[in-house]
Amino acid sequence: MPVRLRKFIGMLALVVLVVVYALVSTAVAVAQLADKGALVHLAYYVVSGLLWVLPAMVLIKWMEGKPRQQHD
DSSP states (O other): OOHHHHHHHHHHHHHHHHHHHHHHHHHHHHHHSTTSOHHHHHHHHHHHHHHTHHHHHHHHHHHHSOOOOOOO
8 A cells, every 4th residue: 555545544544533532532421420520520531531542553553654565
């Protein structure tokens, strides 16, 4: 796969990941944390704010991966 195509697909996947992750984490927070204290909210948003980085790192590694060499 050409590097430019890989980066384009990875960029689209990152945008989708961030949007979907933000919507899901906000929906979970609204549904589960409505009656919890401020420290629980803080802990949840710290953890959920950092958790999206793990799949993003995998995507970025894939985007930056070396293209396979074609065998003749």
